[in-house]
Amino acid sequence: xxxxxxxxxxxxxxxxxxxxxxxxxxxxxxxxxxxxxxxxxxxxxxxxxxxxxxxxxxxxxxxxxxxxxxxxxxxxxxxxxxxxxxxxxxxxxxxxxxxxxxxxxxxxxxxxxxxxxxxxxxxxxxxxxxxxxxxxxxxxxxxxxxxxxx
Amino acid sequence: xxxxxxxxxxxxxxxxxxxxxxxxxxxxxxxxxxxxxxxxxxxxxxxxxxxxxxxxxxxxxxxxxxxxxxxxxxxxxxxxxxxxxxxxxxxxxxxxxxxxxxxxxxxxxxxxxxxxxxxxxxxxxxxxxxxxxxxxxxxxxxxx
Numbered sequence: 001x002x003x004x005x006x007x008x009x010x011x012x013x014x015x016x017x018x019x020x021x022x023x024x025x026x027x028x029x030x031x032x033x034x035x036x037x038x039x040x041x042x043x044x045x046x047x048x049x050x051x052x053x054x055x056x057x058x059x060x061x062x063x064x065x066x067x068x069x070x071x072x073x074x075x076x077x078x079x080x081x082x083x084x085x086x087x088x089x090x091x092x093x094x095x096x097x098x099x100x101x102x103x104x105x106x107x108x109x110x111x112x113x114x115x116x117x118x119x120x121x122x123x124x125x126x127x128x129x130x131x132x133x134x135x136x137x138x139x140x141x142x143x144x145x146x147x148x149x150x
Numbered sequence: 151x152x153x154x155x156x157x158x159x160x161x162x163x164x165x166x167x168x169x170x171x172x173x174x175x176x177x178x179x180x181x182x183x184x185x186x187x188x189x190x191x192x193x194x195x196x197x198x199x200x201x202x203x204x205x206x207x208x209x210x211x212x213x214x215x216x217x218x219x220x221x222x223x224x225x226x227x228x229x230x231x232x233x234x235x236x237x238x239x240x241x242x243x244x245x246x247x248x249x250x251x252x253x254x255x256x257x258x259x260x261x262x263x264x265x266x267x268x269x270x271x272x273x274x275x276x277x278x279x280x281x282x283x284x285x286x287x288x289x290x291x292x293x294x
Contacts, residue, residue, distance in 0.1 A: 024184075031184035032215045033171065038228050048227045057222070057231045058215040062186045086210045088286070090235030096228065139235070 002114040003121065003144075007077055010109045012070040017102035017130060018063045025055045025099055032056065045098070055097040061089065064125035064138035067105035071123050072142070077109075079121065080144055087120065088141035094134045102130040110139065117146030154226030157268035157293040166224045166257040166272065171216040173208050173242065174250030181212045195246060207241035213253055213283055214238075217276045220255045221289050232269065233290035242278040253278050260288070268293045 022042075029039035037044035038054050045053045072081055097103065110122040125138040178192050187209055190197040198206050214236050222228040244251045253276055260273040274287040 028184045031177075031181045032212065032219070033177075034215075034219055034222075036222060036228055048229065050229065054229050056215060056228060057218050057234050058211055061211050066186070086238055088235065088237045089211065089214060090233070092233045093229075093231065096231075 003077060003079065003112045003119045005112055007109050008112050012067075012074075012107045014104045014106045014128075015063075015067045015070075017104050018066075020055060020097055020099055020101040020103060022053055022099040025053055025059065028059050029056060042099075050096070050098055052099040054099075057091060057093070057096075058089075060091065060097050060103070060127060060136055060138060061140075063103055064105050064107075064127060065140065067107050067125050068123045068140055068142075071107055071109060071121070079119065079142075080147065083145045083147065084142050085145065086140070087143040088139070090139040092137045092139075094136065097127075097135060101135065103127050103135060104130075119144040153230040153292060153294045155224060155293050157262070157265075157270065160259050160262070160270060160293065162259055162261060164259040166220050166259075168254070168256045169220050169223070171219070171253045171255065172250060173212065173216075173244055173253060174248070175206065175244060175246055177250065178206065178208060178212070178244060181209055185209065185211060187211065203241065203243075205243050205245060208244055208251065208253075210236075210238040210241075213242055213276060213278075216253050217255045217274050217284060217287060218289060220257045220274065221272055221291060224257075225291050225293065230292045231289055232292055234288070236274075236287040237285035238283075239285040240278075240281045240283045242283050251278050253283065263290065 106126045108124045110124045113120040123140045127135045255276050257274045261271040263269040272289045276284040
């Protein structure tokens, strides 16, 4: 069943702040095998002009995807999450995420499309720091595959 | 912002050093923990097959994280990546053996965007087992 177009433009309340920890960044960098010192060595990060270690470009997804759960689990929207696959992902940065950031995400349903029985939904997550400054926008496209005929 | 590559030194068509990233089941378990994505299709073969996949597959976000390393290693400063987007076209299938799978990433400068901002667009290609696993994979990078 096609999703209700009237949900396009709906914005959900900002999430409680997520505090980015130095060790969580280290754990993420190790998991992707990336030894760039900007992720683990505060002095190396400072040499690049940052106040503390920064996170790899895709680190913030864990935070924005958790926030997108508000949309995915909205019973009124009625997305069948068991059929959902990740279609596209995009990030647009104002500045990199760094250790000590307290990040809040505001999720908005950007678009809903229906193609060949598949529901396609674009969720925009605007990530701001504690001072209210924009850090990154994450656009997540989810595809709910058509249910098979019973 | 201290990218080590100078905007003036790159041209459209400049190729970035290619890299190949191995991914095993152990890699996926570790990534699941670090990212908080515990979907069983990334570690449970029985579950993956039940939902119609050939085997356990890598997280799309893992593949996305690996591919951009070609750019961050080249630019020197991971914070030089201003934009990054991909389409997940095919899954990276990860067999349960010591080798696992390989993700081969190539990239080239596709356009010089802005002489004042010193930004370039880099187009990435990621291949695993002979199939393109990322589509429309592009990054905007601020150079020195």
